[in-house]
Amino acid sequence: MARRISLSIPALALAVGMGLGAPQALASDTGNSAGITAARAAAIALQRVPGGTVVDIDPGLEGGRAVWEVLVRRPDNTGSEIYLNATTGAVLRQERESIPREAMGPGPALTVQQAIQTATAAVPGGRVIAIELDTENGRRVWDAKVAGPGGRMEITIDAATGRVLEQKRAE
Missing domain, CATH: 3.30.505.20 (SHC Adaptor Protein)
Structure with a gap:
């Protein structure tokens, strides 16, 4: 069969x-x-x-x-x-x-390279597979998808401060 x-x-x-x-x-x-x-x-x-x-x-x-x-x-x-x-x-x-x-106007304080470094630091052994500048709740953020040893993660980073706002498993 x-x-x-x-x-x-x-x-x-x-x-x-x-x-x-x-x-x-x-x-x-x-x-x-x-x-x-x-x-x-x-x-x-x-x-x-x-x-x-x-x-x-x-x-x-x-x-x-x-x-x-x-x-x-x-x-x-x-x-x-x-x-x-x-x-x-x-x-x-x-x-x-x-x-x-969401991407119009002055550039974010945190560059894409800095956001990539922040996202990979949040997922040891990870690699950024996509990242975009977005707005959430009136705040500019970088939304990164990271592939790591434990699977895919979604990392949200404040584009002004570089602080990780959210880290969750990607769906």
């Missing part, structure tokens, strides 16, 4: 990405240390947009390759989405993108 296997869309994307020979295929999503980190992706994106502020970093797939999608707010409140090869850090493309309302 044949056994049926059911995969979720993310699991299917991971399987397809790895099957296409993308060694980094969503490795950032699994906490694998291969390839460039979210902090390095932010640094590369900021080199492309001088004076910008990173407001969102997400993993993705493009052409069967794992990528980092980095949204940078320019000083004039316009945005650039920069797609980086997640293994090499090479810029694949850059395009205009709208900026969410």
